[in-house]
Amino acid sequence: xxxxxxxxxxxxxxxxxxxVGTPNEVSILQGLNLDVYDGDFITVLGSNGAGKSTLFxxxxxxxxxxxxxxxxxxxxxxxxxxEKRTAFLARVFQDPKMGTAPRMTVAExxxxxxxxxxxxxxxxRGLKQQLPHFKxxxxxxxxGLETRxxxxxxxLSGGQRQALSFLMATEQRPDxxxxxxxxxxxxxxxxxxxMHQTNxxxxxxxxxxxxxxxxxxxxxxxxxxxxxxxxxxxxxxVRGEAKAxxxxxxxxxxxxxxx
Amino acid sequence: MSMIVSSIGQGLxxxxxxxxxxxxxxxxDFADMTVEGTFPLGAAVAVTAISxxxxxxxxxxxxxxxxxxxxxxxxxxxxxxxxxxxxxxILVMTACSSINLRVMGGSSNxxxxxxxxxxxxxxxxxxxxYFDSVFVGLVVIIIITVLLIIFLQTNLGQAxxxxxxxxxxxxxxxxxxxxxTIMGLMVSNGIIGLGGxxxxxxxxxxxxxxxxxxxxxxxxxxxxxxxxxGELTLNQRLVAVTLGSVIYQFVRLLVLQLGFNTNDMNLxxxxxxxxxxxxxxLSKALHLTHVIKKGxxxxxxx
Numbered sequence: 024x025x026x027x028x029x030x031x032x033x034x035x036x037x038x039x040x041x042x043v044g045t046p047n048e049v050s051i052l053q054g055l056n057l058d059v060y061d062g063d064f065i066t067v068l069g070s071n072g073a074g075k076s077t078l079f080x081x082x083x084x085x086x087x088x089x090x091x092x093x094x095x096x097x098x099x100x101x102x103x104x105x106e107k108r109t110a111f112l113a114r115v116f117q118d119p120k121m122g123t124a125p126r127m128t129v130a131e132x133x134x135x136x137x138x139x140x141x142x143x144x145x146x147x148r149g150l151k152q153q154l155p156h157f158k159x160x161x162x163x164x165x166x167g168l169e170t171r172x173x174x175x176x177x178x179l180s181g182g183q184r185q186a187l188s189f190l191m192a193t194e195q196r197p198d199x200x201x202x203x204x205x206x207x208x209x210x211x212x213x214x215x216x217x218m219h220q221t222n223x224x225x226x227x228x229x230x231x232x233x234x235x236x237x238x239x240x241x242x243x244x245x246x247x248x249x250x251x252x253x254x255x256x257x258x259x260x261v262r263g264e265a266k267a268x269x270x271x272x273x274x275x276x277x278x279x280x281x282x
Numbered sequence: 283m284s285m286i287v288s289s290i291g292q293g294l295x296x297x298x299x300x301x302x303x304x305x306x307x308x309x310x311d312f313a314d315m316t317v318e319g320t321f322p323l324g325a326a327v328a329v330t331a332i333s334x335x336x337x338x339x340x341x342x343x344x345x346x347x348x349x350x351x352x353x354x355x356x357x358x359x360x361x362x363x364x365x366x367x368x369x370x371x372i373l374v375m376t377a378c379s380s381i382n383l384r385v386m387g388g389s390s391n392x393x394x395x396x397x398x399x400x401x402x403x404x405x406x407x408x409x410x411x412y413f414d415s416v417f418v419g420l421v422v423i424i425i426i427t428v429l430l431i432i433f434l435q436t437n438l439g440q441a442x443x444x445x446x447x448x449x450x451x452x453x454x455x456x457x458x459x460x461x462x463t464i465m466g467l468m469v470s471n472g473i474i475g476l477g478g479x480x481x482x483x484x485x486x487x488x489x490x491x492x493x494x495x496x497x498x499x500x501x502x503x504x505x506x507x508x509x510x511x512g513e514l515t516l517n518q519r520l521v522a523v524t525l526g527s528v529i530y531q532f533v534r535l536l537v538l539q540l541g542f543n544t545n546d547m548n549l550x551x552x553x554x555x556x557x558x559x560x561x562x563x564l565s566k567a568l569h570l571t572h573v574i575k576k577g578x579x580x581x582x583x584x
Contacts, residue, residue, distance in 0.1 A: 083454075109456035122454070124447035135444055140456035143441040145433070191455070 029097060030058035031231055032082070032199055037091035039074075039081050039255075051077040053255035054091070059199065059233065063262075064225050066242040067235045069252035070278075075235045078252065079201050082233075084108045095198065110140030113197035115188045115205040122188030125177035129168065129187055132176055133157045136191035160190055164220050166213075182213035186220065193224055200225070202234040206241075218245065239271055253281045288412040289535045293528030294419025295480055298426055299496060300503030300523040302473035305430075307504060308519070310446040310466050315371030315497060316356040317474045319378025320349040322493040324475030325482035326385040329392050332483070338400045342479040349475020350468040352378060357467040361460040375493075382490050390490045399483035415484050422480060423524050426473060431517050442466060443516075474500075495548040498555050503527035505558040530554075 039052040051074045059065065069075045080086040082093065084105040093101045095111060116122045123132050134150055134157075154172065161168040164186040168179075176184055185205055192200060202221065206214040222245050225232045236242050242249055249266050251259035258281055261269060299321070306314040324345035331341035352374055359370035386392045400406075406414040433439045444452045445462035452459050482488040507519070507526025514522055530551075537550050557564075 105453055106456045106458050109454060114454055116450075116454075121448070121450050124444045124451055126447050127444060131440065135440055136455050138437060138455070143438040143457065145436045145438050147432075148435055148437050148440050 028060060030094075031061045031063075031096060032059040033057075033094040034082070035092045035094070037081060037093070038089045039077055039086055040089045041086075043089070050089075051255055052081060052088075055252075055256055057250070057257060059231060061231055062229050063231050063233075063248050064246035065233045065248045065250055066246040067233055067250055067252065068237075068239070068242050068274075073252040074255045075252050076203065077255075079114070079203050079233070079235065082199070082201060083112060083114055107140075111198035112201065113139065113192035113195075113199075114201040115185070115192050115203065117204040117207050119181040119184040119188070119208055122191065123176040123179075123184055126175055128173050128175055129161070129179070130154060130157050130172040132187060132191060133160075133194060137195055139191075139195045139197075160194060161187075163224070164190065166216065180213075182209050182217060185209060185217055189217070189221060189224070193228065193230065196228065196230070198231065200230050200232040202232060204235050204237065207237065221245075239274055243269060243271060243274070251277070251281075284411055285535055286532075287410075287416060289531040290528055291412050291415030291419055291484075293531035294423055294524065295415055295484060296477070296499060296531070297419065297423045297503060297524040297527035298473055298477040298480070299500040300507075300527045301423070301426055301430065301520060302470045302477065303497070303500040304504055304520065304523050305466050305470040305473075307501065308446075309443055310463060312367045313371075313497070313501075314353075314356065314467060314470065315368060316352055316374045316378075316467070316471055317371075317497050317500065318493040318495075319375035319382075320352045320471040320474045320493075321478040321496045322382050322488065322490055323352055323378050323385070324349045324478030325488035325492060326382040326392070326478075326490070327475070328479030329394055329482050329488035330385050330387070332394060332397050332399060333392060338398060338402075338483060342400065342476055342483075345479035346472040346476040349478070350472035352475070353467040353469075353471025354464065356471070357464040360467075361463050378493075379490060386488065386490065391487055393487045394483065395486065399486075400480070401483055418480065418484075422476075427520050427524065430520060434516060495551060498548070498551045499530065502530050502551060502555045502558065505555060506530055509558055509561055 034055060034057040037052045037055040038050060040048055040050050042048050055074070055078065067075055067078070077086060081088055084103060088101060091101075092099060100108060124135070127135070130150060130153070134148055134153055137153070157172055158169050161172065166183055166186055168183050168186055171179060171183065176187060179187065185208070189205065205221070206217045209217060218241055224230070232246075234246065247266065248260070248262035249269065250257050259277060299317070303314070303317060306312060327348040328338075328341040328345040331344055332338050336344070356370045356374045359365040359373065360367045363370075365373070383390065400418060401414050406417060409417060434443060441452070441457045442462050442465065445457060445459045449459050452462070478492070482492070503523050503526040505526070506529050507522030510526065510529065511518070511522045533554060534547065537547070538544070542550065
């Protein structure tokens with residue numbers, strides 16, 4: 024991949040403030056620039072308060088930007104609403120409770136997410152016809168989700184819920200996938216399994232993905248690009264062979280220089 | 283015997299209120315106080331329209347529209363004005379009490395004596411006493427329930443359900459949760475307005491104070507249905523509301539037979555509802571959990 028091609032997602036000079044107009048006004052993102060290219064799998068590192076979540080909320084549309092612009096495929100989406108952005112953007116949250124509807128079944132959740140970003144009409148939902156398809160895609164997560172299609176998601180384990188959230192985000196291919204520490208709330212073994220399945224899906228389907236993590240090993244192992252956020256800016260950005268050559272020691276010593 | 287038929291008829295007529303409140307209380311997951319204003323509003327609109335010579339079916343449709351408009355105002359206060367939903371409902375309910383007096387030309391009670399209502403048809407008149415309300419109640423509640431069951435199975439209906447279940451997730455898959463809330467409150471209050479129109483025609487009058495306590499009656503139908511029938515699918519729960527409403531009317535009949543009078547009914551309704559709402563806690567405290575079983579495992583078909 025060359026740097027000359029046009030980026031899929033381009034953030035230019037993004038400034039995002041909170042508590043605007045009060046004595047507590049703080050700039051979280053301070054002129055952030057980021058070009059995301061088609062097929063990038065970017066791991067996002069940064070200490071607490073560095074602006075990782077704000078970056079995701081800005082891309083997702085949950086937080087209005089104070090200045091700067093966001094472009095997707097050359098189109099300006101800076102002021103598009105959260106709902107409208109879901110047509111090309113999907114997100115998996117850290118909290119297993121946030122990504123699924125608890126009283127609806129696994130199959131119903133998958134069906135709802137299949138229509139992500141589309142108009143909801145008075146057409147009958149057609150759940151039965153989709154069941155074989157849902158069975159097939161849940162089986163790829165290899166954690167028994169395919170046997171629980173008719174279970175309300177509140178009765179699933181955290182790992183199964185996050186796997187379901189991941190499937191819901193990807194079953195209708197998004198242009199950009201945002202993973203917000205989606206394995207952080209899980210036990211180490213389940214977390215490693217979901218991380219492995221995530222990598223399989225993202226690389227096989229050539230998804231463009233940004234993944235926030237606090238796990239340095241995951242950040243180094245997965246993805247083709249790694250960025251480090253600090254004080255609302257990107258302080259470190261490596262890709263390809265340079266990323267492959269990066270070690271945990273080098274990364275840790277870099278963190279020492281910025282703190 | 284005629285008392286029992288009368289109770290069934292009342293239960294069926296009042297069931298539409300329970301079903302309407304189910305949309306907001308159980309699906310959107312909040313208590314909508316607007317209904318205490320939209321119920322007499324529907325009654326006032328229908329009775330005034332009929333008194334002025336309007337066809338009673340058209341007048342009932344007009345009551346639906348009036349209720350839906352009141353629901354729209356609550357919804358806008360809540361979604362766009364960020365007024366807490368309980369307060370938004372109370373505001374519109376209070377405003378409705380003035381509007382209802384305006385609609386009824388300043389009098390607090392308007393009679394339908396001698397006017398043609400939907401209960402005046404030759405067929406209904408030919409039925410034995412109280413069977414007319416059973417017939418009308420049954421037809422109306424079947425139409426409402428079937429339409430809602432179909433609606434909830436559509437893509438739009440599913441988007442409506444998920445809005446109440448997980449707002450954050452609903453938004454993250456592109457559902458405009460504000461619009462879903464507005465739609466829910468309009469349909470719910472529209473049905474309540476229609477219910478007010480039917481009950482006013484059945485009673486033969488509209489009264490400005492007829493809305494007092496109806497949220498409790500509607501909630502009681504929902505909760506009694508749930509307590510009696512236990513774990514059900516969504517569609518079954520909608521039907522259970524109607525059965526809950528009929529059971530409520532039987533309880534009411536029983537209480538009146540015990541020597542209480544109708545003035546005591548609001549106190550007793552509140553008492554019944556309070557006990558039903560506390561049942562989960564009470565059953566835990568009294569170790570009754572094996573009686574009221576809650577289990578979803580049985581839905582694991584495969």
